[in-house]
Amino acid sequence: MSHPTTNPTSPTSPKLSNKGTPPSAAELGTPLSSPYWLDLSWFSPATFSDMSNMGVLLDEWLAAIDSARKRNFSESPLILTVAVEYSSMLGMEVYPVDSMARNLDWIHVAAYDFNKPSGSNVTGANAALFDPSTRENGVNFGIVSWITSGVPASKLVLGMPLYGYAWKLADPENHDFGAPAIGEAITEDSAMNYVGIAQFLRAQGSAVTAVYNSTIVVNYCYSGTTWIAFDGAEAITDKILYTKKQEILGYYLWNAAADDNWVLSQRATIQGDDKNQRSPTVLVVILVPIVSMVLLLSSLLFYWGRRIHKQRGKFCKLSTETTKMNSGEEWSRAASVFSFSVVAAATNDFSDENKLGQGGFGPVYKGNLQGGHEIAEFKNEISLVAKLQHVNLVRVLGYCIETEEKILIYEYMPNKSLDYYIFDQSKKVLLDWEKRVHIIEGVAQGVIHRDLKASNVLLDSQMIPKISDFGMARMFGQNESEAQTKRIVGTYLIDVFSFGVLLLEILSGRRNTSVCFPEDSLNLLGVAWKLWKDDRRREFVDPILDDSSSNCKLTRCIHVGLLCVQEKAMLLQCSVNDSALPTPKKPSFSIDRLDAMDEASARQICSVIDGTISITLPR
The missing domain is CATH 3.30.200.20 (Phosphorylase Kinase; domain 1)
Known part of the structure; x- marks a missing residue:
């Protein structure tokens, strides 16, 4: 299917309180029990509470509307859709995909505006299927993130823009993707709809060079110092082929009024209808010999493949x-x-x-x-x-x-590993608090690793954290509480504990294995606990760190770290600053001789978290 060229009015999503419960369906009312289509606009949700509240609201709202529909003897349910960002993940925040999958008829994925001249000094694609600069942008990355997070492909509708952006090249001889640029071109905000782009191509004639990059699936053109990236007929065609291969519900053009003589709209219509051109009779006649030939070739290939593998070992x-x-x-x-x-x-x-x-x-x-x-x-x-x-x-x-x-x-990770910086007195200054927050958020994403430590956190060219050495790791689904494998190697509590240790190491700039207070024989966890109890929390933090301009506070991160390493670990959203955290308890694997002096005989107090591990020693 393709999206209609005209949409119903998109009401603004109700403002959701971050400090209380979301408004109920009764408070919002249920005026939509008749056969209406409601299209919500939900871009850039600000907080975890906003996400969670919206998920609860959708559940309650749809239940109330369904109840009202039954009371009014209406047979037509409400069609509820929503327009969202290109990816299900926004930093540490994740859309409430479970509720969305249950309650929404389809989801408009606005997969565009990845690169603009106002935000970059190099040329880039507005809506490339595969972004050439990073795997974390691009249409494919966004669609895959929605599907893998739990939204059925059959509920996704891909948005394709009928506009692009014009860049001013620093050097007219350097006109590839990633070429140096010095700002906007042609229009004040650099945005150009397809009508304007087509007019530019016709006006420039032979002076303009038009290129289609099939690798990343995007059109672009350049003339002199002007460089424009956009979705042309070729990009639209290949994106529609992509929607068929992903088996998503459909696509829409934003917006159809920006088309030039309906060129792109017609191309989208032809591609969308192409799969229904052959009749069933023709298909049967063609497919029977094809299937027979495929089976024969498969048997021969399998036989020869086995022989080759045996010979070469x-x-x-x-x-x-x-x-x-x-x-x-x-x-x-x-x-x-x-x-x-x-x-x-x-x-x-x-x-x-x-x-x-x-x-x-x-x-x-x-x-x-x-x-x-x-x-x-x-x-x-x-x-x-x-x-x-x-x-x-x-x-x-x-x-x-x-x-x-x-x-x-x-x-290849050019910036080495996290321990290369945080444990070195001269290099730790390269990681201020904002950079460390970014690294903490990246490490906290949903992956069960079993061996999480600073040396396994690598940093790419943009200092984005990437976990390595993950031979025992596997993906951790959004709706799972614990990953299951045929051969269990520990439990998720091991990762919670390890994350807490890593968090405290990042905050303090010291290794957990070091003895920080020799007179008390305290390791890093023991020091964090002692300073927390004595209300001297700032003394634990690396002196170079300053959280005055950050929403993520140092003391709150210490609090979360201690909750992760205590006897019964707890993992919470450390970015939700307005929620109360429980009081932490004494960490596992901490050694405190001061407490032991009150015992009849001095002894070390140790504890082991519930999991399968090789050696019960701190990292």
Whole structure:
């Protein structure tokens, strides 16, 4: 389906209190028990409370409307839709996807406005399917985030913009994506609808160069110092093919009035109707011999494949789960399979000059694949790691399993690991409080890791945290309380405890294994607890940190950290500053000789959280 060119009025979402309960359906009223279509606009929800309250409101509102409909003997239910941001995740906040999946008929995904001249000094795409600068933007990233968070693809409607943005190039000879730019061009705010873009192309004639980039799926043109990115006929066609491969409900053009002589609207209509062109009779005649041939070829390929594998002693397995998530070969960004010779060449035959260090599962090397793509790789026994795709996980590029060699190739993190900064007196100044908050929020995303520590938190070129060394990790669903595996390696409480330790290390700039108060034999957890009890909390914090201009306060983070490492750990939303937190209790794995002096005999007080771990020692 395609979205109608005219929408009903979109009322503003009711203002939701962050400090109390959301307004009930009775307070809002239920005027929509007749067959109406209500389209809510819900962009940039501010807080966790806003998200949660809206989820409760949808449940109550739909229940009240359904009740009113039954009382009025109406057979037509309310059609309820909502327009949302391109991704289900906004920083640490996540839309209430469970409630949305239950109550909404469909969801308009506004997958555009990723890059504007006003916010960047390099050229960029307004609505690329695959953003060339980062995997965290782009239409595909947003759609996949909604689907993997629990919203059925059949309830998603993809928004495609009929406008673009004009940039002024710093150098007219440098006109690719990411070229230096010095602001807006043509219009005051740089925005141009498709009518204006088409007029620009006609007016410039042979002086303008029009390009379609099929890799990231976007059109752009340039003439002199003017550079414009937009969705043309080719991009619209490929995006519609993408919606079919993802099996999402449909798409809409925003907005149809901006089209040039209905060129893009007609292209969308033709592509949308193309799948229904063949009659059932023709399909049967064509499909029977095709299916027979496919079965025959599959049998032959399987037979010869088995023989080749036995002869070479090699088994390579494509990551089908990742490919499925990206839906389709041409749309896939899944891990690739590399031969051992390619990996050896990329790392200069695993030379010492390319060695970065020693990881938890083997040596780590830096290398360059053909085409200049920089990688890091380590030897590891891997089976399904490639299907772990998450914004805060180091992205797997591919792997090689050949004879006795088992190698995993993943993206290179140029800014090393978190412990490289926070435990070094000269380098810790590079991470102010805002940067550390950003890192804390990234680490706290939903991944069960089992070995969370500062050395496993890597930082990319933009200091975005990426968790590595995740051989025991798996994705943690939004509606799961604990991930289940056939062979349990610990419980989620281990990650809660580890997150608390890491949080306290980030706040203090000291390792948990160090003895901070030698006279009292206190480790980091013991110091945090002692200073908390004595109301000397600021003494625990790294002196270089200043939270005066931040919404996330240092003392609150200490509070959350202590709740994570106490005997019965608690993990809460540390960004919700207006909610009361319970009083923390004495941490697990803390040693306090002062308390022990009151005992009949001095002894260490230790506790072990409920989980399967190898050695009961602090990190």
